[in-house]
């Protein structure tokens with residue numbers, strides 16, 4: 001076993017999914033990479049950018065970036081992880097919508113998530 005790469009000093013990349021912001025997409029919930037601060041969307045989102053980042057970067061540990069949630073997940077072990085206190089902020093802004101961002105969420109977002117086929 002190697003120690004998973006976690007850098008508690010790195011702040012999160014921003015308030016929303018970095019990759020959705022680059023592609024004009026939208027997310028359901030947000031996850032934070034514990035190694036580099038990358039904010040990505042969760043596996044219940046259409047694009048699953050958090051797990052894609054983990055696969056591409058080799059950074060297996062994420063923490064929830066939702067207000068009131070502080071659990072970690074280890075993609076390599078497929079299990080919860082007991083991580084350290086990371087640099088603030090610990091969640092997206094409280095006034096940010098879920099899903100988000102508000103100006104890019106389609107009216108039929110519930111259907112889109114339910115009908116996801118990949």
Ligand SMILES: [Zn+2]
Pocket residue numbers: 017018019020021025026027040041045047048049050
């Ligand atoms: Zn995303």
Ligand SMILES: [Zn+2]
Pocket residue numbers: 033034035036037038053057059
């Ligand atoms: Zn990372």
